Amino acid sequence: MFSKACEYAIRASIFIAKNSLEGQLVSPKKISEEINSPPAFTAKILQALVKNNVIKSVKGAHGGFKIEKEDVSKVKLIQIVQAIDGDKTFKGCALGLEKCDEQQPCPLHTKFKDIRIDLRDMLEHTNLKELALDLKSGSAFLKI
Amino acid sequence: MFSKACEYAIRASIFIAKNSLEGQLVSPKKISEEINSPPAFTAKILQALVKNNVIKSVKGAHGGFKIEKEDVSKVKLIQIVQAIDGDKTFKGCALGLEKCDEQQPCPLHTKFKDIRIDLRDMLEHTNLKELALDLKSGSAFLKI
């Protein structure tokens, strides 16, 4: 569904969101420990998220990554997916056809439509705050 | 969503299904032409489909691939996906966690549940005959 990079990106973003709500800045080292991801690869992904304005970085000593408190509820999952995987996840043809649309559909076009729409809706309407709160309350987890 | 190999596998299976309904055997060369896929790679995928009992091969001169007429409506998409991609598409955690379940869910677990179920249902209930008939009637396409 998502690439490995995108999985890490979402997990990292939720972890950063949780800490940002608590006023805490987090280092990439801490992030990769807490979401159980390869440190160097995770750092790369964090940079991509910064470039795409999903998270902010604070350089220098005692720096790290954060999301402004008032922005945590504004960041939607779709922004993260789009930043890392582009829009192939919820756009494009299930069978890989270049030009697949209502006029010239692939045989699965109609059958996939609703699933795609549901997926897109979910990604568009789910924000980092609700996910971070589930993490905080202990009703959801980011590793193992 | 699906791997490239799986996309080719589904397209090839639908094309074979259509021809099998018409009593025609098709060569891998013809298949890759009609579904616009790399010939050698497609041949590999066809072999995998034979091994997994999705299609049958007829060896020797004027051989090719087919599906028994009475089986065309019995082959479900999920068999093809499972044969090529395994079950990662409709099983496993959206965020890549090893052990993600109702007891220890990832933050997206609940939100993904319905989408996964819908996808699986669709794959379980869609058979090659209906897809082949759409192709035959000209209401769906397999290339461009």
Added chain:
DNA sequence: TTAAACTTGGATAAGATTATACAGATAAAA
């Protein structure tokens, strides 16, 4: 001002997926 802690960017490597090529096996048909 200097050292420490951190982010940034580039080079590189390991692994998986996608793709090709070809020799050998198989079976129909001439």
Added chain:
DNA sequence: TTTTATCTGTATAATCTTATCCAAGTTTAA
């Protein structure tokens, strides 16, 4: 029985994804 058309299996290459490493730049705090 020989030719021909085809599937099958192995070896190999190209490309993309995943992952690591390190040097350089940035900023805080001592």
